[in-house]
Amino acid sequence: MRLDKSVISQSSSHHEWIRMKIPISGQGLFEWDIMVEKICEYFWVDICTEKGFNVDYDSWLGAQAYGWVFVKYGQTFKEKDRITVHLDMRTCSFSVNGKRYPIAFRNLPGKVYPAVSLRAP
Template identity: 40%
Template sequence: MLMGVRGINTNFAWDESGNGKIVSAPLGNYSDQCARTKLIIINKGIFEWEVIIEKSCVYSWVGICASENFNYGAFAGYQSTGWVLGSNGTCWNSGKGSNYCQPFGDGAKIIVHLDVNKRTCAFISQWYKVSRSTELE
């Protein structure tokens, strides 16, 4: 079970067939890796979850992706079905990056706010209390 946003438990669980319960990479592993949950997001509603960066590396990425046409072994921000916020403060989608917030690191809490009704996604950094919404195309 994942700890939900603002301390509310959810029935979501890490998809252990993907990368397991803890997302980490061994020393010397410089390839992109993605973790996923079994949460199925339908065509309407508002979804929100919190990710805690316990220990950052050169770049940590938090975001969302579609289940189809997505390569879990490649950088999500280069893909048309992935939207990610990096620890350098840059938001990426379809190979295009833009400055989004101040950089963050160890101990940062990032809230992902997905509004399927409005087709928007916002990342909220609880390190700097920054929030911006981006259109999903």
């Protein structure tokens, strides 16, 4: 995992999380990619609110009140998968290796943070 000064990371005995320090807000389409370099048993691509990082770190982000998680519709991610997040500040959808999935979330708050969470090995 590559980290720099633009991210915040947290971990517990069960889960690890990372999110951007700078929120996404405003109008327009925002897109970013998550590249899977090495797979683990449980891995989630997320967005969260500011409150989303004041949570129970022994649980995954999707179980929190302020987080939204993409799950690959019953399939698992593989090494070298590219997950693209498509966020227009009203809806959020995802693509995996260029295959676009239906809208996953609607009526999102006006400020969110890209995030990734995984179950610690």
